[in-house]
Amino acid sequence: MNEKSKKFLYEYLDNASPTGFESSGQKIWLEYIKAFTDEYITDTYGSVAAIINPEAEYKVVIEAHADEISWFVNYISDEGYIYVVRNGGSDHQIAPSKRVNIATDKGIVKGVFGWPAIHVRDAKSEKAPGLDNIFIDVGCESKKEVEELGIQVGNVITFDDELMELNGKYLCGRALDNRIGGFMIAEVARKLAENNVKLPFGLYIVNAVQEEIGLRGAEMMAARIKPNVAIITDVCHDTHSPMYDKKKDGDQKAGKGPVLSFGPAVQNNLLKMIMETADNKKIPYQRAAASRSTGTDTDAFAYSGEGIASSLISLPIKYMHTTVETAHLEDVQNVIDLMYEFLVQLKEGHDFRYIK
Numbered sequence: 030m031n032e033k034s035k036k037f038l039y040e041y042l043d044n045a046s047p048t049g050f051e052s053s054g055q056k057i058w059l060e061y062i063k064a065f066t067d068e069y070i071t072d073t074y075g076s077v078a079a080i081i082n083p084e085a086e087y088k089v090v091i092e093a094h095a096d097e098i099s100w101f102v103n104y105i106s107d108e109g110y111i112y113v114v115r116n117g118g119s120d121h122q123i124a125p126s127k128r129v130n131i132a133t134d135k136g137i138v139k140g141v142f143g144w145p146a147i148h149v150r151d152a153k154s155e156k157a158p159g160l161d162n163i164f165i166d167v168g169c170e171s172k173k174e175v176e177e178l179g180i181q182v183g184n185v186i187t188f189d190d191e192l193m194e195l196n197g198k199y200l201c202g203r204a205l206d207n208r209i210g211g212f213m214i215a216e217v218a219r220k221l222a223e224n225n226v227k228l229p230f231g232l233y234i235v236n237a238v239q240e241e242i243g244l245r246g247a248e249m250m251a252a253r254i255k256p257n258v259a260i261i262t263d264v265c266h267d268t269h270s271p272m273y274d275k276k277k278d279g280d281q282k283a284g285k286g287p288v289l290s291f292g293p294a295v296q297n298n299l300l301k302m303i304m305e306t307a308d309n310k311k312i313p314y315q316r317a318a319a320s321r322s323t324g325t326d327t328d329a330f331a332y333s334g335e336g337i338a339s340s341l342i343s344l345p346i347k348y349m350h351t352t353v354e355t356a357h358l359e360d361v362q363n364v365i366d367l368m369y370e371f372l373v374q375l376k377e378g379h380d381f382r383y384i385k
């Protein structure tokens with residue numbers, strides 16, 4: 030990471046890019062990656078692919094998702110409190126006492142998730158935060174006053190938190206899931222450009238929208254590009270932080286390297302090639318098993334059209350879907366290096382089929 034990429038990382042991560050409303054983030058991303066790629070395509074719902082060698086017949090995708098979880102304004106009470114529904118897997122448990130940004134036609138309006146004081150709660154009968162009781166206060170005393178601020182049903186709400194470093198080793202902030210992925214694939218493009226690598230195939234660096242509500246942007250991009258190979262990056266759980274269960278959630282730790290998933294959606298010959306690349310280049314990696322599907326855009330690429338050789342390289346993070354998602358800086362670099370080294374060794378036209 031150099032000065033310029035660090036500036037991009039903070040600008041990109043601190044910008045809000047909720048599912049369905051990713052355009053501002055996509056613009057920041059495209060502005061950064063343009064210098065390292067030949068051209069780009071965009072689609073109706075906002076996914077973007079920056080392309081190297083757009084004329085090539087053999088197409089390789091590296092992909093991350095651009096969106097982040099958020100809330101929608103669902104109901105405004107007569108007293109001026111706002112009730113919400115989820116946009117993606119937003120966490121009701123962490124909401125009380127969080128500051129929020131509400132995106133309205135009149136711009137960002139500040140608010141807070143309120144909560145009754147500990148003094149007035151009864152320890153035995155107190156309620157846990159849930160969708161039925163969390164609410165946002167924007168400093169208004171009536172529905173009319175809320176509406177005068179520009180707030181309407183359907184406005185999108187994000188937590189107001191910024192990226193920071195912990196102990197010089199970890200990145201910590203909101204929506205590392207998965208804009209850290211967008212950062213990493215952009216850094217692969219930068220590394221290819223700076224090392225003057227001339228790839229023998231077309232490389233499509235895809236930043237897909239709407240992953241958090243069902244891999245939707247990736248489905249569209251897979252159908253559009255019809256690549257021969259797709260390497261997806263997303264986040265997975267560090268199961269060494271407190272209260273995880275390794276028997277159930279597997280054994281992955283931030284700082285111990287990218288996580289490679291094993292599962293039916295992952296093409297085994299492609300996975301083998303990635304592992305061999307990691308071994309040759311001495312890049313550490315960890316293993317994880319995916320029951321049925323990976324739950325990431327890998328599935329969307331793998332099962333699109335006639336099937337695309339797909340694989341998943343995950344970044345282990347702590348506290349997923351909170352505002353303090355925490356990733357190890359060395360893992361971030363190792364994911365970038367592994368994707369880069371894989372691309373450098375891949376031959377044009379490689380056939381990954383099991384039976385020929």
Ligand SMILES: [Zn+2]
Pocket residue numbers: 206241350
């Ligand atoms: Zn997520």
